[in-house]
Amino acid sequence: MIRNTKSQVVIQNCRGGVGSIEIHNKITKEDLVDGLSLFAKVVIHPHSTIGYHLHTDDAEAYYLLEGEGVFLNHDKERIEVKAGDLCLIKKGQSHGFENHSDSEVQIIAIVY
Amino acid sequence: MIRNTKSQVVIQNCRGGVGSIEIHNKITKEDLVDGLSLFAKVVIHPHSTIGYHLHTDDAEAYYLLEGEGVFLNHDKERIEVKAGDLCLIKKGQSHGFENHSDSEVQIIAIVY
Numbered sequence: 001m002i003r004n005t006k007s008q009v010v011i012q013n014c015r016g017g018v019g020s021i022e023i024h025n026k027i028t029k030e031d032l033v034d035g036l037s038l039f040a041k042v043v044i045h046p047h048s049t050i051g052y053h054l055h056t057d058d059a060e061a062y063y064l065l066e067g068e069g070v071f072l073n074h075d076k077e078r079i080e081v082k083a084g085d086l087c088l089i090k091k092g093q094s095h096g097f098e099n100h101s102d103s104e105v106q107i108i109a110i111v112y
Numbered sequence: 113m114i115r116n117t118k119s120q121v122v123i124q125n126c127r128g129g130v131g132s133i134e135i136h137n138k139i140t141k142e143d144l145v146d147g148l149s150l151f152a153k154v155v156i157h158p159h160s161t162i163g164y165h166l167h168t169d170d171a172e173a174y175y176l177l178e179g180e181g182v183f184l185n186h187d188k189e190r191i192e193v194k195a196g197d198l199c200l201i202k203k204g205q206s207h208g209f210e211n212h213s214d215s216e217v218q219i220i221a222i223v224y
Binding site: 001002003004026027033034035036039041059061063065071073079081084085086087088089090091108110112 | 113114115116138139145146147148151153171173175177183185191193196197198199200201202203220222224
């Protein structure tokens with residue numbers, strides 16, 4: 001199965017964060033991909049963030065394709081990350097992401 | 113948890129294919145990431161392929177970051193794909209990938 005939904009959604013103040021992000025979903029809930037509920041390219045605009053939020057029933061990974069940012073882990077530690085880094089949380093943990101730079105940050109986000 | 117193992121393995125004739133590929137694993141089995149057994153950037157060199165092979169116990173997704181190639185699906189149909197496309201197989205299905213071009217193809221491969 002090949003998917004590329006061309007869906008593009010701009011979200012302001014994602015999860016209580018600041019600024020805006022773009023979500024390009026590659027699969028939809030209707031695709032019913034067992035074991036994978038989200039596969040998306042996400043663009044975090046300059047000086048924008050994804051607020052710290054909880055994953056009750058699933059795990060998530062952010063893989064940085066481009067740019068540099070700050071990963072906020074479950075313990076609310078702020079960790080500097082760059083292209084090539086994979087940021088993981090387990091089911092039941094929380095996380096967030098901050099782009100304090102003048103350039104956009106591109107990531108792949110998967111929820112599984 | 114942040115992972116970027118810097119691991120780089122070159123494999124010749126992957127899964128019975130031709131030429132060579134590079135696998136940059138971001139997680140290892142020791143990381144014990146529940147629900148995700150592989151997250152890797154894979155480079156398929158020019159005129160190289162990943163041979164058609166079966167996934168008995170897990171599903172896999174290939175996401176094309178760069179380049180153009182041919183996805184060989186479970187039914188052995190050859191489908192042209194390009195950067196931005198997501199190629200999915202379910203548990204119990206088979207797949208392969210062919211790069212017939214003069215440029216490398218970069219993908220993210222996840223097994224879940």
